[in-house]
Amino acid sequence: xxxxxxxxxxxxxxxxxxxxxxxxxxxxxxxxxxxxxxxxxxxxxxxxxxxxxxxxxxxxxxxxxxxxxxxxxxxxxxxxxxxxxxxxxxxxxxxxxxxxxxxxxxxxxxxxxxxxxxxxxxxxxxxxxxxxxxxxxxxxxxxxxxxxxxxxxxxxxxxxxxxxxxxxxxxxxxxxxxxxxxxxxxxxxxxxxxxxxxxxxxxxxxxxxxxxxxxxxxxxxxxxxxxxxxxxxxxxxxxxxxxxxxxxxxxxxxxxxxxxxxxxxxxxxxxxxxxxxxxxxxxxxxxxxxxxxxxxxxxxxxxxxxxxxxxxxxxxxxxxxxxxxxxxxxxxxxxxxxxxxxxxxxxxxxxxxxxxxxxxxxxxxxxxxxxxxxxxxxxxxxxxxxxxxxxxxxxxxxxxxxxxxxxxxxxxxxxxxxxxxxxxxxxxxxxxxxxxxxxxxxxxxxxxxxxxxxxxxxxxxxxxxxxxxxxxxxxxxxxxxxxxxxxxxxxxxxxxxxxxxxxxxxxxxxxxxxxxxxxxxxxxxxxxxxxxxxxxxxxxxxxxxxxxxxxxxxxxxxxxxxxxxxxxxxxxxxxxxxxxxxxxxxxxxxxxxxxxxxxxxxxxxxxxxxxxxxxxx
Amino acid sequence: xxxxxxxxxxxxxxxxxxxxxxxxxxxxxxxxxxxxxxxxxxxxxxxxxxxxxxxxxxxxxxxxxxxxxxxxxxxxxxxxxxxxxxxxxxxxxxxxxxxxxxxxxxxxxxxxxxxxxxxxxxxxxxxxxxxxxxxxxxxxxxxxxxxxxxxxxxxxxxxxxxxxxxxxxxxxxxxxxxxxxxxxxxxxxxxxxxxxxxxxxxxxxxxxxxxxxxxxxxxxxxxxxxxxxxxxxxxxxxxxxxxxxxxxxxxxxxxxxxxxxxxxxxxxxxxxxxxxxxxxxxxxxxxxxxxxxxxxxxxxxxxxxxxxxxxxxxxxxxxxxxxxxxxxxxxxxxxxxxxxxxxxxxxxxxxxxxxxxxxxxxxxxxxxxxxxxxxxx
Numbered sequence: 001x002x003x004x005x006x007x008x009x010x011x012x013x014x015x016x017x018x019x020x021x022x023x024x025x026x027x028x029x030x031x032x033x034x035x036x037x038x039x040x041x042x043x044x045x046x047x048x049x050x051x052x053x054x055x056x057x058x059x060x061x062x063x064x065x066x067x068x069x070x071x072x073x074x075x076x077x078x079x080x081x082x083x084x085x086x087x088x089x090x091x092x093x094x095x096x097x098x099x100x101x102x103x104x105x106x107x108x109x110x111x112x113x114x115x116x117x118x119x120x121x122x123x124x125x126x127x128x129x130x131x132x133x134x135x136x137x138x139x140x141x142x143x144x145x146x147x148x149x150x151x152x153x154x155x156x157x158x159x160x161x162x163x164x165x166x167x168x169x170x171x172x173x174x175x176x177x178x179x180x181x182x183x184x185x186x187x188x189x190x191x192x193x194x195x196x197x198x199x200x201x202x203x204x205x206x207x208x209x210x211x212x213x214x215x216x217x218x219x220x221x222x223x224x225x226x227x228x229x230x231x232x233x234x235x236x237x238x239x240x241x242x243x244x245x246x247x248x249x250x251x252x253x254x255x256x257x258x259x260x261x262x263x264x265x266x267x268x269x270x271x272x273x274x275x276x277x278x279x280x281x282x283x284x285x286x287x288x289x290x291x292x293x294x295x296x297x298x299x300x301x302x303x304x305x306x307x308x309x310x311x312x313x314x315x316x317x318x319x320x321x322x323x324x325x326x327x328x329x330x331x332x333x334x335x336x337x338x339x340x341x342x343x344x345x346x347x348x349x350x351x352x353x354x355x356x357x358x359x360x361x362x363x364x365x366x367x368x369x370x371x372x373x374x375x376x377x378x379x380x381x382x383x384x385x386x387x388x389x390x391x392x393x394x395x396x397x398x399x400x401x402x403x404x405x406x407x408x409x410x411x412x413x414x415x416x417x418x419x420x421x422x423x424x425x426x427x428x429x430x431x432x433x434x435x436x437x438x439x440x441x442x443x444x445x446x447x448x449x450x451x452x453x454x455x456x457x458x459x460x461x462x463x464x465x466x467x468x469x470x471x472x473x474x475x476x477x478x479x480x481x482x483x484x485x486x487x488x489x490x491x492x493x494x495x496x497x498x499x500x501x502x503x504x505x506x507x508x509x510x511x512x513x514x515x516x517x518x519x520x521x522x523x524x525x526x527x528x529x530x531x532x533x534x535x536x537x538x539x540x541x542x543x544x545x546x547x548x549x550x551x552x553x554x555x556x557x558x559x560x561x562x563x564x565x566x567x568x569x570x571x572x573x574x575x576x577x578x579x580x581x582x583x584x585x586x587x588x589x590x591x592x593x594x595x596x597x598x599x600x601x602x603x604x605x606x607x608x609x610x611x612x613x614x615x616x617x
Numbered sequence: 618x619x620x621x622x623x624x625x626x627x628x629x630x631x632x633x634x635x636x637x638x639x640x641x642x643x644x645x646x647x648x649x650x651x652x653x654x655x656x657x658x659x660x661x662x663x664x665x666x667x668x669x670x671x672x673x674x675x676x677x678x679x680x681x682x683x684x685x686x687x688x689x690x691x692x693x694x695x696x697x698x699x700x701x702x703x704x705x706x707x708x709x710x711x712x713x714x715x716x717x718x719x720x721x722x723x724x725x726x727x728x729x730x731x732x733x734x735x736x737x738x739x740x741x742x743x744x745x746x747x748x749x750x751x752x753x754x755x756x757x758x759x760x761x762x763x764x765x766x767x768x769x770x771x772x773x774x775x776x777x778x779x780x781x782x783x784x785x786x787x788x789x790x791x792x793x794x795x796x797x798x799x800x801x802x803x804x805x806x807x808x809x810x811x812x813x814x815x816x817x818x819x820x821x822x823x824x825x826x827x828x829x830x831x832x833x834x835x836x837x838x839x840x841x842x843x844x845x846x847x848x849x850x851x852x853x854x855x856x857x858x859x860x861x862x863x864x865x866x867x868x869x870x871x872x873x874x875x876x877x878x879x880x881x882x883x884x885x886x887x888x889x890x891x892x893x894x895x896x897x898x899x900x901x902x903x904x905x906x907x908x909x910x911x912x913x914x915x916x917x918x919x920x921x922x923x924x925x926x927x928x929x930x931x932x933x934x935x936x937x938x939x940x941x942x943x944x945x946x947x948x949x950x951x952x953x954x955x956x957x958x959x960x961x962x963x964x965x966x967x968x969x970x971x972x973x974x975x976x977x978x979x980x981x982x983x984x985x986x987x988x989x990x991x992x993x994x
Binding site: 003004005006008009011012015021022032033034035036037052055056058089090091092093096097105155156159161162163164165166201202203204205224227 | 680683684685686687688751758765768769770771772773776778786787790810812813814815817818819820821822823908910912913914915916917918
């Protein structure tokens, strides 16, 4: 503190001769900072319409508005956010919660208008709205408004490191590749309570998954129940739409995870593993669910095939008070699911857990009963009020190349390994096919080789028409197969099975694939006939797809059974076929060929059958 | 007409009741004081808050933990940053969230910038009220330079919405350190000018010296904090007493004065600004690399375990406290702020105005740095 002085202030007089510091706006420009939080921008191509911005907004300034010009698809709603600048406080929480990173704030902040309605608007970006966003030379700050904005003027934008959601999944504990390939031990260990809670805490509850799921499970609810540590509640929510969670929790095709808004910039919520967690953590479904079937209606329904579709249909109908009998040629429930997915993915015990619960509700199962042989289709039609075809695709297709009869078919191979006596495999095995079944076959072969030729050199290789980017198998499967040491030969097509002088398999002669699909996207492979190679091997397994066996239906009825152009059984919205009393669903009806779509079909058919039976007197 | 009833009651013809604010040139903010005067001497002063009650504490009970983060800053427009800080500290304490080390440094630097900006704003108000317009203009200009820094760092000029539970919202942009140094140097270079025209100006000295005097004992008993307390010679600063963010990582000084009058208070403010600038330079040098944000739980499922927390920090007007209760829900059960202007603007102001001149009311009030929105909330 100096001594207060009366003269010292006069030193400031020199400032009279300096240039003023004040900007003469708008003639002198001042650019907002690069992170400025001004009006919103929304990239409509990225925006999924999930509505998380609406939920986070502290001022209720955002609502979702349906946009008829947008075609909704799985994981994308046709809704877009609408802002009300009478309410918005420009905090930017909407930017930080936006899972796809579509929302951002621009550096524009001028809007002057007599009409207050103009303060609500639907943000777009310069790609969508070329009239509003103008290049610098056409832009004038004097005209600046919500309809006169500058191009390339992004301000505060999304940054994954500072996002309000967790983009990374809780890692699923797995048996390491080196250890798991020695046996059929279940690869995925499953979440424990703490991990499940942590993973379920990532769910943003936008419900995009529920629309993508063919069976429309109440995913958000059952995930939240896990988060709140109420597995009972979670199981009840699952059972509203899916009676086989132990199965689906392991092998579902998880359309939900593809649609998950977290998957756009991070990893999808592990919806499937969480469902599995619920089904695993509850030992006795019956005690937890306390389901009470309605009083008996006296109607009888026959279900052919105890696959996911058949099981689900039986469950839904038995709850409605109908008597249900399920016929299946196999010795247990699950259908294709029982024999297809190898034990390291879906152990038989998990299938039986779901099947036994359904049986405990009063559904009769007649296993080891082949319709058409042990019981006639006609008799079923006579004895029952409705018949459901849930027969799936149970016959493996063959490549039909020269000497193909020496090969083994995928389903026979899988069935023997899972519920029969394991096949004696070769030391060098070629698997034809690039789909999930081919991966199952290859990975089973690898395990059998390790068990049967312990310590010896063994090889398993796959060959597929499709190239790496076209392989129909799921990415996880391909990745895990590679981890386990399976060789891939993509873009090679089988030409003939080469035999030695004794008639034993020597290898598979292949030719290079030019293209798999024609310009219309139909399967129509073409080859470079001059490029060939021999894949040596002493055993060849064909896993190129499956077909259905309708031979149990009498010919005169088969003529009346209508099919679609894609060779699928034609059904109406009630699941009814062109034959009276006959309903159908699952792989013979839909193109997805998976369990959860079969459940969805069964749900629709259960409604249809119930409606039909209730209207009968 | 209250004056007449007042006269009738006391029987004195010389006492008069009059209002100072809310519409008054000397009044900064939505606040008023009722003065009972005799001549130009104040017999009794009664503070009238309530013109700016927005019910923040109640509003916050209806918003989720994350939704409260953009709202707390609005409690005090002069210096929103310490409000953000105290809320983040409260949530972190309740929920047990750790903050990365770099974020502590960023927070401290940011809060010291806010202190400088806020003090410059206060200086503007003081100088403007006393008619030192040149100084007021300078202070406003220099505050704007600080706001430019905030804009670059946070995207907002006044409401920065930057410190959130778990750290801060974005890291420094490229070249930001240099910009801070450059800006602070250009402001610091003007300190001699400020001294000549304001702090060491005889006119200002005569107007501010010896008025609004408060002894250390009085200050303590009336709940004075911040520079009001420090101007009475007490070295008390929450940053020192109970260090938070990175305040214990670098050496710094707590400026004090002995007289306890308006002049001492503004000198404490001046010294504090300079100390803040020095502290920022030290913090910038010591700042480690790394992350500045530990991700908070999913805001749609975020529930904080039941419990209560009291946290405090040193805002530019003194100790700012927050008492917050969670009953395990996704929203706070109760939020209460203890703001420095509350004791300064009500109890202390009423006390120190007694027997002062009517001409000094605004002078004293602003020397106490009363920010009306903080009293009402």
